[in-house]
Amino acid sequence: QSSVADGRVDKIFASYSVYKGKAALSASPRLPTLSKLDSGGVKVDRKGSIMLTFWPAVSERKYDWEKKQHFALSATEVGSMINLGPQDSCEFFHDPAMLSSNAGKVRKSLSIKPHSDGSGYFFSLNVVNNILKTNERLVVPVTSAEFAVMRTAFSFALPRIMGWDHYTNQPLGTTHNN
Amino acid sequence: QSSVADGRVDKIFASYSVYKGKAALSASPRLPTLSKLDSGGVKVDRKGSIMLTFWPAVSERKYDWEKKQHFALSATEVGSMINLGPQDSCEFFHDPAMLSSNAGKVRKSLSIKPHSDGSGYFFSLNVVNNILKTNERLVVPVTSAEFAVMRTAFSFALPRIMGWDHYTNQPLGTTHNN
Amino acid sequence: QSSVADGRVDKIFASYSVYKGKAALSASPRLPTLSKLDSGGVKVDRKGSIMLTFWPAVSERKYDWEKKQHFALSATEVGSMINLGPQDSCEFFHDPAMLSSNAGKVRKSLSIKPHSDGSGYFFSLNVVNNILKTNERLVVPVTSAEFAVMRTAFSFALPRIMGWDHYTNQPLGTTHNN
Amino acid sequence: QSSVADGRVDKIFASYSVYKGKAALSASPRLPTLSKLDSGGVKVDRKGSIMLTFWPAVSERKYDWEKKQHFALSATEVGSMINLGPQDSCEFFHDPAMLSSNAGKVRKSLSIKPHSDGSGYFFSLNVVNNILKTNERLVVPVTSAEFAVMRTAFSFALPRIMGWDHYTNQPLGTTHNN
Structure with a gap:
């Protein structure tokens, strides 16, 4: 059950x-x-994100999930995306090994650029891996309707990846200071 | 109770x-x-939709529910609809028997076209049934205020028909890797 | 507790x-x-609304709650309101005794009209009561900021006064056809 | 657990x-x-807000939390903020000691002004404390993407700081008049 x-x-x-x-x-x-504090409070331990996953086509309508590449949009990057006007573009750069000894060896960039006729956007993920000596580029054209789904769903998700849905009123009739 | x-x-x-x-x-x-996976996870089994139902008037303020026709808007079609500007239109085509031996025999199309004065949209459902040899057209003019209700309610429903309201934080104090 | x-x-x-x-x-x-059907389902019995209440000032910063007048906005009227552009106006007419023997004897109208400089709207409630022989007019200027609060809060409330927040997934692992 | x-x-x-x-x-x-009324109802006791906190940098990427200053945005001030167009500005004035014997001695003002190139806003908090003889000004430039996060998150929070998420349907099958 x-x-x-x-x-x-x-x-x-x-x-x-x-x-x-x-x-x-x-x-x-x-x-x-989230993690619980000794004080009884709760804090955000690791921030949430919107995870984008790109994976290539290998033949007509067949895709290779093994070759997937991830790009995790932070809250501010989500803000940038849902704020895009029809002629706007944006680009984000991530280093998955940042703060480790491999820092700078893998560079990921995501660009979102409008179709010239305003009918949507190109989402392009570029992954340059200097350890594996690879350079991959995955491009997905996204229609205005698909982008509207993302904008609406990402706007729904944004306060939740920030943890703001956890703010809740105290139960009535309970006090914590006495 | x-x-x-x-x-x-x-x-x-x-x-x-x-x-x-x-x-x-x-x-x-x-x-x-939704269905439960052996891994303990949950996946979307059959996608949600916004179900539109059209049914004809038979006399003044009387409508025949028996003659109703359905059109289930997918997430992307909902995105298209909530993204419509005052002068925009869109049209969707469905084959309810797609992938069965009756594929192509019933064709449904929904068009949403703006009133010439910008005061709303015509929602037109056309159902061509080559099995029953019928061709039905149901047209409902929708005012801007009614469309605003749909836009707001569909935007509320969109993340939910995608199952995004089911993403929830793990209970605190539980770990899955040890 | x-x-x-x-x-x-x-x-x-x-x-x-x-x-x-x-x-x-x-x-x-x-x-x-909401009411429960014999089939086990639940239906909306009486539709929800956004209740507006106007009450007059009697002296500086003192208001007379006893003289309050209500106007219940339907879902479509809420749609009309949240859709208003800065120069748009709308007007709604209600008969609180509609369908009773007093039909037509009390007429309420709410008009929302923009300030000439685009800095907000006038909300005017007019109640003509032919039984009590009264004619009351209550006017409240609403700033753009206050209107933005209403637009956001009414958009939040709209799916809920429609009962759309009650659509919930079936518990997993239960079936209804066997 | x-x-x-x-x-x-x-x-x-x-x-x-x-x-x-x-x-x-x-x-x-x-x-x-919220507090419970003898009638069994619940009322908002103290209104909610969006709390903004500013604190100064003391050296590169180091900030002094001890010198923080708060500014609590009311519902209407949040409405003003989420309604800002790219070239609009707004300013709010608070007296934290209002209604006490220290009224007027501390004045806080928050101004939100657009960058000249439309790429975001300056958030400036000015606190003039005539008791401590201090005058502090904290300025934070906010990009359009960051402002979009605030707009979306504040729109999510607005009905909740108003207590509107507490409106819930009565359980079915219960009556209160018999």
Whole structure:
């Protein structure tokens, strides 16, 4: 009698995915990790994100999930994306090994650029890996309708990846100072 | 002592409906079907949609529910609709028998076209049934105010038909790797 | 040990109120009444609304709550309001005795008209009561900032007064057809 | 086995923070305090707000939290902020000692002014304390992307700081008039 409603499931698979000629793109929220403080409070331990996953087509309508590449959008990068006007573009740079001894050896960049006719955006993920000597580029054209889904779903997810859905009123009639 | 809050009800009837001269139109969300994986996770089994139902007027303010026609908007079609500017239009094509031996025999199309004065949209559902040899067209004019209700309610429903409301934080104090 | 979170409270008082020179205006949602069907489903019995209450000033910063007048915005009227551009106006007419023997004897109208400089709207409630032979007019100027609060809060409330927050997934592992 | 989901945590730390050259700015909701009425209802006792905190940089990437200054945005001030167009500005004045014998002795003002190139806003908090004879000014430039995060998160929080998330349907099958 396990229930979704009781929140005790381990992992949810509910991505929004678009499949195009050369690659596919899927998006799903990664919620923050919370931890309990000795004071009784709760703090955000690891920030949440919107995880974008790109994976290439290998033949018509077949895609190779093994070759997937991730790009985790921070809250501010999500803000940049949902704020894009029809002619705007944006670009983000990530170093997955930042702060480690491999810093600078893998560079990921995501660019979002408008179609010239305003009918959507190109999402391009470029991964330059100087350890494996690889340079991969995955490009997915996203229509205005698909972008509207992302904008709406990302706006829904944004306060949640920030942990703001955890602010809740104290139960009535309880006091903590006496 | 049954409660709505405990979520154990079977079915909710809470459509948004507009009744016009020649037909009525109602909209309500269909949530995704989830299933539990052996891994303990949960995945979206069947995607959700916004179900539009059209049914014809038979006399003044009387409508024939038996002659209803459905059109289930996918997440991307909802994105297209909530993204419509005052002068924009869109059109969607569905084959309810797709992938069966009857594929291509019933064709449904929904078009949403702006009133010439910008005061709303015409929602037109056309169902061509080559098995029953029928061709039905149901047209409902939707005012800007009614469209604003749909836009707001569909934006609320969109992350939910995608299953994104099921992403929830793990209970604190539990670990999965040890 | 009563809790807000357990949802068993009788009534919530959490209006958004603005106090101006000649009258005050407050707004709060009225949720729909739901009833259980023999089939096990749940339907919306009485639709929800956003209740607007106007009451007059009697002296500086003193208001007479006894003279309050209500106007319950339907979902579509809320749609009209949240859709208003800076130069748009709208007007709604209600007959509180509609369908009774007093139909037509009390007429309420609410008009929302932009300030000439685009800095907000006038909310004017006119109540003509032909039984009591009264004609009252209550006008509250609403700034753009206050209107933005209403737009955001009404957009939050709209799916809820429609009952759309009650659409929830079935618990996993239960089936209804076997 | 304490859980975030059961809502019994004392305090949540999930601010949205931006760190800039001369100061840092963080924002988080303060929910309203509710109290139970003898009638069984619940009312908002103390209104909620969005708490902004500014604190100065003392050296490169080091900030002095001890010198923090707060500014609590009311619902209407949040409405003003989320309504700002790219060229708009707004300014709010608070007296933290209002209604006490120290009224007028400390004056806080928050101004939000657009960058000349439309790429964001300057958030400037000025605190003039005539008791301590201090005059502090903390300025944080906020990019359009960061402002979009605030707009989306503040729009999420606004109905909640107003207490509107507490409006819930009565459990089915219960009546209060018999």
